[in-house]
Amino acid sequence: MSAVWSCFKVSESDTRIAVCKQCLAEISRGGSSAKTFGTTALINHLKAKHPEQHAQFERATAAVASKRKAPSSTHTPSVAAVFEKTKKFAKDNAKANTITKKVMEFIALDDQPFSVVEDIGFRRLVEHIEPRYTIPSRRYFSDVCLPEMYDSVATRVHELLAKDKDVNLSFTTDIWSSDVSPTSMLSLTAQWVDADFKLQNIVLHSQEFRGSHTAVAISDAFARMFQTWHIDPSKVHAVVSDNARNMTRAMEDSDLKGIRCMAHTLQIAVHEGVLSQRSIADIIATGRKIVGHFKHSPLAYSRLQSVQEQFEMPPKRFQQDVSTRWNNTYYMLESLFSQKRVLAAYVADYDLPSTFTSYQWLLIENTLSLLAPFEQITKKISSSDASAADVIPLLAALKRLLSKEAETDHGVKTTKSALLEAVNKRFSQADSEPLFCIATVLDPRYKDHYIDVEKKQRVREMVQAELDLLKPLGDSEVTHREGGEGAETKRIRTTEAVRVPSLSDMFEEILQENNPDARQTTSATAQQLDSYLSEVPIPRSDNPLTYWRTNQGRFPDLAQMARRYLAAPCTSTDSERLFSAASHVLDEKRNRLTCDKAEKLLFIKKNLPLFL
Structure with a gap:
């Protein structure tokens, strides 16, 4: 219908006449029947008598015409376009190469076997997403794509190392043997603090390690790995490894500063002080029997779930321990203790190979309380931001906690004393180790507050000796503050003592006792050290590297030292995580994968995300 009819209506008495809505004039429609009617006379009437309405009519007509000229949304593609979409990509096609690269990333990052490219489900998925792409063979991915991607990532790693070539590097290393193939691998991970005070962590090697694992063989392997990455041995700050004798001897033969993994040392201390105790060994043996019963019997586990539902508890499996x-x-005993009521109800109706007595349940509770600080420390030192600076403060707090009496000591007093003795024995040299001492002082969360009073002066001399070896950074203004118990140097505990002391309580207690003394200043570097130590430590939850990035202008020499010492880890956790990933690469599906390809896959998996 024409837009003009918005201004007219058909006469009720004669359909051949249109009536103007504006002036009620009667206008002929130009014919005697509906077939001959037109709108020309109506349009001319609007143009002559009603210009405004005529303008609105023209705009409406133009809009309709424009809409009719617009292309249809259901455009029919040409035959050539349809043919092009079904034509397979050429081998050198850019999009095809990009897809191949992403498939290789998928294999490396998600621990997929190369055979995944031959799986029907994966091939159907790729065919649906891009019909023009032809998936290369598994051999192409393993023999061509993998080396190319490894070389690409290795080049990026070389560039990253060259960018910070003047910084000292710290390393972790470990040896791993596969359960599914006769393969051993030696790892090397590097860690350092860059010029922006950001912690960098990369994997350099997880190479095959054939033959006997002697100190000489390990030392030679280190030399080759450092040569491969153009790392000057004089730039190696420290290497963290487990407590094995061959690894310790290899560090000495290579003239490298070796650090024993704190987590491994804690393992030995807990085993000597707790797990070797007869009463605790008995409850552990009983716990293993109970957990093993439910693990190997679906019927027993189904019954356990029913009991858990009766207590309105979510279904939960027991934790199996690893010796x-x-x-x-600890987690096994914790999981059993949390289900104490459930197990009591279960025993009333069903049999178990062994059960706990009421005294043993109390012993489990107190043992968990005794070991809880060790579990907290293990989590702390296993985190990605843990450093050698954490060792002395954590041990100081732990020893103090173990030396205090608590209500939860019932039945474990002897064990607690044995545990304290084991910790003192295994970490006897920690508070005298220069690397730990200097790192602790350079951590603004700790400074010298956790150093024994009689050793503070000696540690200060260690730090000052390191400062004197640094290349002068130029004159800088140093703000000196006399010591004393002022508002900035005295921390006040606001939390009341709880019934059972915690590890955090020990940190605060030590901090209160160790306010900085008045210091005498001589050189500019000594003034930096005095000024730095006179200030109150930052909260333990803060990042020490953030502090140094902010305060490097005030303490330039100390900041330079902090980059070296705060980069040293206190555990070999990075290497252990690497080999946890290796167990997924060399699994039952890929037990014939060569070590060379396994190393390349691990290298890509760990380092590629740094550059994405």
């Missing part, structure tokens, strides 16, 4: 990880034993 080489003391904290797994």
